[in-house]
Amino acid sequence: MEVDLPDVVAEVSEAFARYEKALVSNDVETLDALFRDDPRTLRYGGAENLYGYEAIKAFRAGRSPVGLERELSKTVISTYGRDTAVASTLFHRASAPDKVGRQMQTWVRFVDGWHIVAAHVSVIPTPKD
Template identity: 70%
Template sequence: MDINLPDVLAEVEAAFARYEQALVGNDVAGLDALFWDHPTTLRYGGGENLYGIEAIRAFRAARSPAGLARSLDGTQITTYGRDFAVASTLFRRATTPGKVGRQMQTWMRTPQGWKVVAAHVSLIDEPTG
């Protein structure tokens, strides 16, 4: 198994950057384009469990665009072979002081490009020390 082939890693980093730009800009169509259009795609959020692309689309369409700006920390992207990757990052928002968000995404290469097939977002108290 080849880990972090430079060309594959660059592709996933670019897809992750597009996701982040779409997220903070509340670009619902852009976010939708980055998730796999399939009933098995899932997203566990801070207060919701979304099973299937239709549930994810409905959540995105109803989400408030306020307070989406954030800073990332400790982002790590690892590719496995040419068609599979995991992206993990911490994030902080001015709207949630004292909290740190955690985000993990599983990415898969499809004929339409790199797509998120599973995502998890959670929020915890900022660790001390």
């Protein structure tokens, strides 16, 4: 298996950037489109466990658009073959300077493009190191 093929990393990086732009601007339609429409898709959030595309979609529809701005750091896009990738990043919000967010997404290429099939978001106190 080939790891981190440059063209695949570029494709997933573009999809990840599209996700981030949609997230901070509360573009729910794009966010919905980037998650795989499948009952096996899941998202573990800061305060919720969402099983299935419909649950994720309902969460996005009901989420407040206030305070979504954030800065990313230490983003890593790793690809495995031509059709699987993991995107990992830290995020920081001005409203919570003593916290750091962590986000991981598993992306899979389907015939209609790249989609998130699993995501995990958590927030912890900023580590001292």
